[in-house]
Amino acid sequence: MTSSTRHVLDTTRPNVARVYDYLLGGIESYDADRAQAAALLRICPSLAIVALENRYFIARALAWAAGQGVTQFIDLGAGAPVHKARAGVLEDVHVTAQAASPSARVAYVDDDPVVLARSRMFRARAKDVAVTAADLTDPDTVLADRNLRAVIDLAQPVCFVFGLALSLFPARQARDVVAGYAGLSAPGSIVVISCGRCDDELQWKQLRETYTAAVAQNHTPAEVEGFLAGLELAPPGLVSAQSWPGVRHDVPATPGPVYVLVGAARKT
Secondary structure, eight states: OOOSSOOOOOTTSOOHHHHHHHHTTOSOOOHHHHHHHHHHHHHOTTHHHHHHHHHHHHHHHHHHHHHTTOOEEEEETOOSOOSSOOTTTSSOHHHHHHHHOTTOEEEEEEOOHHHHHHHHHHTTTSTTEEEEEOOTTOHHHHHHOHHHHTTOOTTSOOEEEEESGGGGSOHHHHHHHHHHHHHTSOTTOEEEEEEEEEOOHHHHHHHHHHOOSSOOOOOOHHHHHHTTTTSEEOTTOSEEGGGSTTOOTTSOSSOOSEEEEEEEEEOO
8 A cells, every 4th residue: 555655664663554464464564563553453453354354355356357358457555465375365466366367467556665675576577567666646657657558558448456545545635546547547447446444433533543654534435436436336336345246254244333345346
């Protein structure tokens, strides 16, 4: 994940990508990141499960997009590479996409120095994969990047993946960012989004005050659906991650007060 502020490597302060990686059981975190995650888990013990629910959804959405005939994927705010893979869940986007469609091509976009360094080491070596250093809030610059254009043909449909990334931007900016990518893409392109949501105002206040890695937003369902304005929302619409098609049976069917809102939409 990324934010609109350029990152410098500072291991003494919690970092968005590294805190999330720790919640997923990754190995890219430092003491400050682990302390931040521990503090968040004290407020919401299910937060690591929520992070996994997001990964479950992204994996299913990638397979669904591939089933629609899309073979190009751009992971915006990609986050750290996965080192402890679990088939269909904790796999990198290019692994899941290429399993669903062997001809799939993937570009990872982030501006975090650790994410970029690890991505170049563990992702860029794969076939038909590119790593782009850019701020996801600038669609023109991202889509003009030479590395990205080496694997992505914008004349053909693309699947844009915003995995929790839009939770770091105010609603109006998030809506404009999605519209920017959609406007520069070919008909048939797909936008996949997931956003964290907390229905408990007191708990959200505690989480927001504790989470210092970035300024997180608690977007309403109406706001999140608005991010996909002008696109054709795929069934079942905007729902919790657990309710999106193909849900795994080891995930509770009913979300708690903290969950992930998800959706996928097509440019017609």
